[in-house]
Amino acid sequence: MKNLIKILLFCFMSFTYAGNNDIYLTQSGGGDFTLLIDQIGNTNIIGTSGARVIMAGSSLDANFKQQGNSNTLAASILQGNASSWTMWQIGDSNTSTITAGGSGSVGSSDFDYTATGNSNVLTWLQGSSSAATGGNFDAALTGNSNDLNIRSEVIGAINNWDIDGNSNDIDVTQIGTDDKAITFTLVGDSNDIDIDQTTAASGVTDTISLVANSTSGSINIDQCASGC
Numbered sequence: 452m453k454n455l456i457k458i459l460l461f462c463f464m465s466f467t468y469a470g471n472n473d474i475y476l477t478q479s480g481g482g483d484f485t486l487l488i489d490q491i492g493n494t495n496i497i498g499t500s501g502a503r504v505i506m507a508g509s510s511l512d513a514n515f516k517q518q519g520n521s522n523t524l525a526a527s528i529l530q531g532n533a534s535s536w537t538m539w540q541i542g543d544s545n546t547s548t549i550t551a552g553g554s555g556s557v558g559s560s561d562f563d564y565t566a567t568g569n570s571n572v573l574t575w576l577q578g579s580s581s582a583a584t585g586g587n588f589d590a591a592l593t594g595n596s597n598d599l600n601i602r603s604e605v606i607g608a609i610n611n612w613d614i615d616g617n618s619n620d621i622d623v624t625q626i627g628t629d630d631k632a633i634t635f636t637l638v639g640d641s642n643d644i645d646i647d648q649t650t651a652a653s654g655v656t657d658t659i660s661l662v663a664n665s666t667s668g669s670i671n672i673d674q675c676a677s678g679c
Contacts, residue, residue, distance in 0.1 A: 578604035
């Protein structure tokens with residue numbers, strides 16, 4: 452049975468290695484797939500804008516850890532249900548771009564992002580291209596000059612974020628036809644926070660709970676029936 456599983460994984464996956472700590476991955480197939488990638492060093496790369504890590508299928512469990520400086524992650528979940536993503540980046544000048552629902556519906560996704568260092572940039576896009584339901588996104592950032600860019604078009608989105616540092620730039624857009632919630636803790640100075648929530652349906656309750664220990668910053672929250 453173990454040999455059969457190894458053969459199936461080899462058929463569904465293709466790897467290309469180039470340069471120092473570079474990984475490009477394409478995966479497709481059935482459920483219960485687990486991926487673990489651990490990179491240590493500088494200029495680590497997991498996918499690029501032109502050759503992303505691409506995954507599809509149900510019950511995906513992907514775990515990425517990059518330790519060093521100038522790390523890059525670019526990944527796409529084409530479609531799938533009950534997917535779980537965990538991303539750790541430790542160091543400075545880290546950049547991550549992740550899209551969920553690139554070519555088909557995504558349901559019950561769980562994404563946990565943790566970054567420790569300075570000048571971290573995360574772009575998280577879910578549901579912009581295809582339907583998405585039941586998204587749960589947790590983020591914990593520690594450091595300065597963090598840049599968080601979130602666009603969530605999810606039916607029933609839950610977000611929990613902890614940001615600790617100075618000069619953070621947080622831009623969030625949420626659209627969906629079910630209740631949506633953001634729980635946000637911010638510690639640090641000179642922060643620029645912009646949150647837009649669009650209800651897009653009657654009887655929907657959108658919630659933002661923000662606790663900020665911050666000075667010399669700007670917080671702008673818009674909740675609208677359409678097009679904030």
